[in-house]
Amino acid sequence: MTLMFHILHKKPMTYMLKSCDTDTDSISPRQLEFLKKELHTKRTIATLRILLLLAFLLLWELTSKYGMIDSFFFSSPSKVFASFLFSIKEKQLFMHVSISLLETLVSFLLIMLFSLLTASVLWRFDMISKILEPLLVLLNSLPKSALAPLIIVWLGTGIKTIVVCGISVAIFGCIINLYTAFLSVDPEKQKLITILGGKKRHIFTMVILPSNLGTIVSNMKVNIGLALVGVMIGEFLAAKRGLGYLIIYSSQVFELDLLILCIVILCIIAVILYQTIHFVEKKICA
Amino acid sequence: MDNYLLKCDNVCYVYHTLQGEIPAIDHLSFAVRQGEFVSIVGPSGCGKSTLLNLLTGLLRPEQGSIVRCDERRNNADFYGYMLQQDQLFEWYTIWENVTLGLRINHNLTDEKRQYIEALLEKYQLLSFKDNKPSSLSGGMRQRAALIRTLAMEPELLILDEPFSALDYQSRLSVADDIGQIIRQENKTAILVTHDIGEAISLSSRVLILSKRPAHLIKEVSLPFRERNLSPLAIRHQKDFSDYFNLIWKELNDSHVSYTSQKANDLHA
Numbered sequence: 047m048t049l050m051f052h053i054l055h056k057k058p059m060t061y062m063l064k065s066c067d068t069d070t071d072s073i074s075p076r077q078l079e080f081l082k083k084e085l086h087t088k089r090t091i092a093t094l095r096i097l098l099l100l101a102f103l104l105l106w107e108l109t110s111k112y113g114m115i116d117s118f119f120f121s122s123p124s125k126v127f128a129s130f131l132f133s134i135k136e137k138q139l140f141m142h143v144s145i146s147l148l149e150t151l152v153s154f155l156l157i158m159l160f161s162l163l164t165a166s167v168l169w170r171f172d173m174i175s176k177i178l179e180p181l182l183v184l185l186n187s188l189p190k191s192a193l194a195p196l197i198i199v200w201l202g203t204g205i206k207t208i209v210v211c212g213i214s215v216a217i218f219g220c221i222i223n224l225y226t227a228f229l230s231v232d233p234e235k236q237k238l239i240t241i242l243g244g245k246k247r248h249i250f251t252m253v254i255l256p257s258n259l260g261t262i263v264s265n266m267k268v269n270i271g272l273a274l275v276g277v278m279i280g281e282f283l284a285a286k287r288g289l290g291y292l293i294i295y296s297s298q299v300f301e302l303d304l305l306i307l308c309i310v311i312l313c314i315i316a317v318i319l320y321q322t323i324h325f326v327e328k329k330i331c332a
Numbered sequence: 333m334d335n336y337l338l339k340c341d342n343v344c345y346v347y348h349t350l351q352g353e354i355p356a357i358d359h360l361s362f363a364v365r366q367g368e369f370v371s372i373v374g375p376s377g378c379g380k381s382t383l384l385n386l387l388t389g390l391l392r393p394e395q396g397s398i399v400r401c402d403e404r405r406n407n408a409d410f411y412g413y414m415l416q417q418d419q420l421f422e423w424y425t426i427w428e429n430v431t432l433g434l435r436i437n438h439n440l441t442d443e444k445r446q447y448i449e450a451l452l453e454k455y456q457l458l459s460f461k462d463n464k465p466s467s468l469s470g471g472m473r474q475r476a477a478l479i480r481t482l483a484m485e486p487e488l489l490i491l492d493e494p495f496s497a498l499d500y501q502s503r504l505s506v507a508d509d510i511g512q513i514i515r516q517e518n519k520t521a522i523l524v525t526h527d528i529g530e531a532i533s534l535s536s537r538v539l540i541l542s543k544r545p546a547h548l549i550k551e552v553s554l555p556f557r558e559r560n561l562s563p564l565a566i567r568h569q570k571d572f573s574d575y576f577n578l579i580w581k582e583l584n585d586s587h588v589s590y591t592s593q594k595a596n597d598l599h600a
Contacts, residue, residue: 238419241388242433242484243408252432256423 121303126310129303137292137304143311146277146289149205150319153212153273158266161217165224169254170246175225186218191279203284211280216272220265227261228254263327270319274312335401336363337488337520338387342396345382356382358545359396364488364522369514369557371523371531374541375583380524383546384492387522388413408437412486414494418477420465427461430480444483451479455513470498471506478510482517489514489521495530504564507534511563528579532556532572533563540582550582
């Protein structure tokens with residue numbers, strides 16, 4: 047029974063406690079049946095997901111092997127894997143991956159830091175936010191990839207440029223999101239702090255920040271993805287290292303196995319980054 | 333006036349908007365004495381919230397004055413304000429919530445700690461000290477909100493429709509609870525409400541305000557509080573309905589006379 051609870055629920059402890067109230071052994075047969083059914087559904091979904099992936103890979107492999115698709119353009123799972131082994135040795139694949147990862151993480155941290163700071167200042171000083179509002183709207187709606195060539199001319203072709211590209215994609219949207227969230231906090235809660243003799247900084251640390259923890263984390267989820275987009279744009283245009291550089295290079299020399307490999311790695315990186323923040327979110331909210 | 337705690341003298345307040353001026357309060361005068369429980373009733377939108385913001389110093393009167401008996405204490409010390417919702421912060425525990433004011437003012441001494449713990453114990457919340465507010469019932473949340481107010485040891489409690497967010501059933505029992513706590517702790521209080529029954533069952537005096545711009549129509553002194561009954565028991569007193577009708581009539585008359593006057597103005 048215990049095992050079943052662990053499998054079924056993402057928060058086993060609370061459910062365990064609840065079930066303890068009514069004594070675990072006394073679960074009615076109908077409830078047991080229900081739980082078994084739920085478990086069965088979950089397992090079916092997981093199995094089908096894996097089967098779908100395997101079927102896709104198999105289809106891809108076979109069609110390219112028997113010439114139904116052109117393996118030069120469309121590659122195949124085995125060729126991608128071979129390219130993976132080759133690139134580790136000959137192309138310093140891990141160096142490229144870690145460079146991109148580093149740039150993404152640095153951009154992400156700076157995005158969060160700057161937008162939290164800016165949103166706080168805008169919240170604190172009403173006049174500044176009123177004056178800067180059109181500028182923020184303008185910068186947010188501007189396609190940021192248009193800025194990349196300018197940034198390259200200004201800053202050259204180092205890591206700095208790539209990081210700034212990564213930041214530029216997400217920061218304005220994040221500032222606007224956080225600032226709007228700060229503004230929409232219940233005025234009565236803020237009034238309470240004032241009544242109890244608190245100043246603006248008390249309102250900020252005791253109401254605005256804690257009540258917006260969820261918003262901040264959900265912005266983190268969006269921004270880690272956007273930072274990766276920005277870093278790719280930067281690397282396409284100006285890098286000598288990194289996954290974006292590798293993608294451009296492989297498309298220019300028609301090494302499509304490597305190109306697809308890079309995209310697969312990007313997918314994996316994106317998922318890992320997202321899940322990390324998801325994990326942090328759960329830690330905070332628990 | 334004899335030992336008043338708070339005195340409003342000819343207070344006027346006008347809101348200024350781009351569309352024009354909106355007079356909210358019109359030459360309002362009253363006083364609150366030590367130990368009294370004064371209710372303020374009036375039609376909705378009559379400027380009750382404006383009045384409370386004036387009393388607590390969140391707004392300043394355009395004319396007239398609001399005088400406290402003890403000018404040395406600052407606003408946060410003098411007033412204990414209970415808002416329409418309990419406004420307990422979900423991100424803090426009950427203990428962190430009730431000590432909020434003292435923590436803001438860096439005033440959480442051992443003595444205060446003991447006082448608050450005693451309050452929590454007296455009103456059956458001590459065992460929930462380390463829980464988050466979401467695990468408390470509506471009534472318990474209101475008690476916690478009241479203890480958060482009492483923790484500051486205010487001279488004057490201000491209750492801004494504190495029960496309006498509750499359903500009728502819990503509204504009666506919570507009002508009963510809060511009324512008795514305030515009496516036990518021997519606090520002076522001003523209650524703003526549009527519920528006539530609530531005003532009568534809790535207070536020793538009712539001030540009836542007119543429609544906006546608010547001015548005092550009538551003051552009704554109530555005998556019930558001297559009888560040492562709980563607010564719930566007061567509702568069963570024989571003369572309860574007499575007072576209810578009296579206040580209801582005053583409120584309605586003011587409304588009728590106001591509209592008929594307006595009609596006359598239109599004719600003329």
